Amino acid sequence: MHEWDFAFLIDQRHFIxxxxxxxxxxxxxxxxxxxxxGLVGATARLSGxxxxxxxxxxxxxxxxxxxxxxQIFWLYFSIPILTxxxxxxxxxxxIATSLYAxxxxxxxxxxxxxxxxxxxxxxxxxxxxGHGMTMRYVVLPQAFRxxxxxxxxxxxxxxxxxxxxSTIAYAELLYSAKLLSEQEFRPIEAYTAVGAAFILVLxxxxxxxxxxxRRLARHG
Amino acid sequence: xxxxxxxxxGLHKHYGPLHVLRGIDLTVRRGEAVxxxxxxxxxxxxxxxxxxxxxxxxxxxxxxxxxxxxxxxRDGRIRYPNRELSALRMRVGMVFQQFNLFPHMTAERxxxxxxxKLRGLSxxxxxxxxxxxxxxxxxxxxARSYPAQLSGGQQQRVAIARALAMxxxxxxxxEVTSALDPELVGEVLLAMRQLxxxxxxxxxxxxxxxxAYNVADRVxxxxxxxxxxxxxPQQVLLNPQRPRTRDFLRxxxxxxxxxxxxxxxxxxxxxTTREQG
Ligand SMILES: Nc1ncnc2c1ncn2[C@@H]1O[C@H](COP(=O)(O)OP(=O)(O)OP(=O)(O)O)[C@@H](O)[C@H]1O
Ligand SMILES: [Mg+2]
Numbered sequence: 001m002h003e004w005d006f007a008f009l010i011d012q013r014h015f016i017x018x019x020x021x022x023x024x025x026x027x028x029x030x031x032x033x034x035x036x037x038g039l040v041g042a043t044a045r046l047s048g049x050x051x052x053x054x055x056x057x058x059x060x061x062x063x064x065x066x067x068x069x070x071q072i073f074w075l076y077f078s079i080p081i082l083t084x085x086x087x088x089x090x091x092x093x094x095i096a097t098s099l100y101a102x103x104x105x106x107x108x109x110x111x112x113x114x115x116x117x118x119x120x121x122x123x124x125x126x127x128x129x130g131h132g133m134t135m136r137y138v139v140l141p142q143a144f145r146x147x148x149x150x151x152x153x154x155x156x157x158x159x160x161x162x163x164x165x166s167t168i169a170y171a172e173l174l175y176s177a178k179l180l181s182e183q184e185f186r187p188i189e190a191y192t193a194v195g196a197a198f199i200l201v202l203x204x205x206x207x208x209x210x211x212x213x214r215r216l217a218r219h220g
Numbered sequence: 221x222x223x224x225x226x227x228x229x230g231l232h233k234h235y236g237p238l239h240v241l242r243g244i245d246l247t248v249r250r251g252e253a254v255x256x257x258x259x260x261x262x263x264x265x266x267x268x269x270x271x272x273x274x275x276x277x278x279x280x281x282x283x284x285x286x287x288x289x290x291x292x293x294r295d296g297r298i299r300y301p302n303r304e305l306s307a308l309r310m311r312v313g314m315v316f317q318q319f320n321l322f323p324h325m326t327a328e329r330x331x332x333x334x335x336x337k338l339r340g341l342s343x344x345x346x347x348x349x350x351x352x353x354x355x356x357x358x359x360x361x362x363a364r365s366y367p368a369q370l371s372g373g374q375q376q377r378v379a380i381a382r383a384l385a386m387x388x389x390x391x392x393x394x395e396v397t398s399a400l401d402p403e404l405v406g407e408v409l410l411a412m413r414q415l416x417x418x419x420x421x422x423x424x425x426x427x428x429x430x431x432a433y434n435v436a437d438r439v440x441x442x443x444x445x446x447x448x449x450x451x452x453p454q455q456v457l458l459n460p461q462r463p464r465t466r467d468f469l470r471x472x473x474x475x476x477x478x479x480x481x482x483x484x485x486x487x488x489x490x491x492t493t494r495e496q497g
Contacts, residue, residue, distance in 0.1 A: 119316065119318050119319075119320040120320060120322065122274055122314075122316060122320055123316065123319075123320030123321065123322065123379075124322075125274060125306075125309060126272060126274065126309055126313070126314040126316075126320075126383070127309070127310070127333070127334040127338070127382065127383075127386060128306050128307070128309045128310035128334060128338045128386060129306070129334075129337070129338070130302065130303075130306045133337060133338075137322075137333055137337065138322055141324050142322075142323065142324050145324070
């Protein structure tokens with residue numbers, strides 16, 4: 001029977017904290033970049049230009065159908081051979097998770113925008129709004145409400161995806177726990193702590209999103 | 221002519237192989253209310269949507285307040301630059317069968333947003349404009365309600381106020397009472413009659429023959445993408461000359477109340493009568 005002992009975590013808390021910071025840094029960067037890419041991608045996929053639509057679709061299908069781990073390895077191990085430049089682990093991880101997040105968020109935003117009834121476009125254009133204003137004042141605010149649950153899902157997914165960066169020795173939560181477990185010979189406690197840290201970060205995120213959903217649900 | 225708000229000449233519209241508008245000529249003078257009748261699929265909505273450039277017209281010309289809309293290219297076709305179209309849509313208000321209010325805004329916001337973003341009004345000015353127009357359609361007390369909290373008739377009146385707030389030179393109405401419960405039709409028709417009395421120029425697609433009879437200056441009957449018959453309400457509704465017009469009117473007045481059957485016209489077309497097509 002295993003004897004649980006979390007005491008070492010208190011002494012080594014800087015390890016876990018550093019890992020947590022690493023995870024948050026990567027998560028925030030890929031969420032922000034992914035959201036920007038997603039908005040641009042959704043606009044491209046819904047544009048009147050066949051070329052832009054094809055580029056958007058190609059992007060989504062490419063990054064959605066390659067495991068993010070493969071993308072990270074490719075960036076980290078193949079780029080130096082091809083270009084002679086070695087990206088650091090953080091850069092490789094941030095680029096891979098951003099492109100991956102962007103592909104999924106493109107689809108989230110596209111489906112939200114496409115779900116807005118044609119009548120809303122008619123109403124906005126009849127008032128005199130052009131494409132940009134219709135998007136800004138009429139379509140996006142409504143699409144945002146509709147995609148909030150799917151967007152939240154994706155946010156949680158992306159935060160968890162950052163753990164793949166441990167495979168190229170970027171110091172996020174999982175990697176810190178791995179070091180710690182090797183140093184202390186206590187893998188069970190170390191990985192339990194990682195799980196707990198993820199829950200501590202993500203539960204409040206979904207709680208906030210749930211609150212926003214309920215507030216927005218009151219109208220239309 | 222100076223008092224012509226709208227002049228349409230030889231307007232055509234295709235959807236792929238489908239030739240929906242096949243040469244429409246139509247003039248609407250200032251302050252005039254023109255009602256368009258016609259069977260389903262005859263092209264009434266398409267005509268209105270072309271006049272507001274929600275659909276791009278094919279061949280033909282549209283003049284608004286004496287000026288040709290668009291630029292004539294060398295080959296004689298008209299090009300419609302996007303910037304001109306947005307400006308033009310502000311001058312032609314449109315109300316739809318499905319209201320198309322913005323559900324995430326209050327009634328007041330729905331009316332304010334256009335004047336604020338397009339006419340450059342301040343928040344306070346826009347609120348005054350919204351109040352005046354909501355008052356005009358008798359729904360000021362619902363200013364702070366969201367569309368989902370309003371009945372269909374109330375929503376449609378907000379939609380009318382939203383269009384009016386842009387101070388258009390004319391208004392297009394596309395079957396604005398067709399989605400309403402029968403008891404709500406009257407309030408919207410009354411608001412429209414009030415508008416007509418205030419001198420608004422209106423082009424109205426409706427199946428409400430009573431309204432057409434009592435409010436229109438002119439009635440136009442469309443059939444297969446052309447204007448088939450046109451005249452005063454008395455001429456077209458009571459004494460139609462073409463067989464198609466007669467068939468259409470007969471199908472719209474199949475069932476009447478006993479006292480209406482014995483009445484002389486305009487009995488069958490009393491304002492509140494609702495005819496089903
Ligand atoms: N966007 C479109 N694409 C293809 N065909 C269309 C489109 N819009 C309308 N049509 C076709 O054009 C014809 C005229 O349609 P329109 O909606 O103008 O008729 P309507 O007179 O308004 O009919 P209703 O009384 O049913 O509203 C119909 O055959 C319709 O199917
Ligand atoms: Mg129609």
